[in-house]
């Protein structure tokens with residue numbers, strides 16, 4: 003019995019093979035979840051679909067209509083404002099009722115997809131993040147009305163191929179989008195700032211960046227692997243009357259906790275509007 007996600011003859015199409023669509027496709031292919039001949043990538047412009055397909059060794063299908071009927075799984079990874087347009091095109095192209103749709107669109111609910119489809123169809127909503135590109139992403143997913151356990155198992159396998167994956171209730175999605183979907187951008191800003199700090203105190207930039215990146219990765223692993231609270235881990239670094247407590251107090255003076263919390267709060271408000279916007 004094959005471990006492939008789909009039986010022979012059925013395909014997986016990525017509609018919107020940009021940053022996120024390509025990352026997911028790469029994970030799927032690298033983990034042997036599909037044969038390259040079963041996968042296809044569609045984009046808006048022919049040039050980008052040829053580029054993506056070339057880099058992954060799969061088919062570029064700028065005019066993907068004729069591939070829709072063979073699709074067992076369709077990953078929708080266009081911008082949120084394109085949802086209605088894409089669903090309309092899929093319906094007109096002979097989308098089968100048993101094809102599993104997996105959307106990564108920020109702010110667009112399973113209910114919105116079901117309304118656009120206007121008929122029973124398994125729809126999974128997911129929120130990955132860009133570290134999926136290097137196999138260290140984190141993705142949450144949830145199923146709509148027509149979704150069965152076997153569909154969720156497919157989503158788990160796809161997203162597990164690019165990092166950690168977890169099923170959550172849909173009402174958490176906007177908060178998760180703002181926290182871990184946008185999260186890498188916050189981390190990069192922190193890293194950039196700390197690397198600048200290293201330069202300020204006399205380090206060459208490349209050395210500072212290496213130190214910062216490895217320190218961030220190592221600290222994240224400490225939290226994951228020890229299961230200890232970050233505050234307890236922080237105490238281990240904080241010698242009485244030492245330099246670390248001095249640095250920490252400066253961060254607290256700058257209100258780092260509330261600045262980070264307010265950033266996520268603001269991003270959550272914005273994501274609530276994304277699914278409603280047109281682009």
Ligand SMILES: NC(=O)c1ccc[n+]([C@@H]2O[C@H](COP(=O)([O-])OP(=O)(O)OC[C@H]3O[C@@H](n4cnc5c(N)ncnc54)[C@H](OP(=O)(O)O)[C@@H]3O)[C@@H](O)[C@H]2O)c1
Pocket residue numbers: 017018019020021022023044045046047048050051079080081082084087088106107108129130131132183
């Ligand atoms: N980037 C993130 O960090 C992240 C994280 C989580 C979720 N997401 C979600 O992932 C989705 C894609 O984001 P992204 O960052 O990957 O964007 P992106 O790199 O701009 O990719 C979007 C892709 O969609 C294609 N496209 C646009 N309109 C299309 C249409 N009508 N039919 C087929 N393809 C079409 C574009 O083609 P061209 O290249 O030809 O223009 C492009 O390949 C968004 O909905 C976003 O909310 C993104």
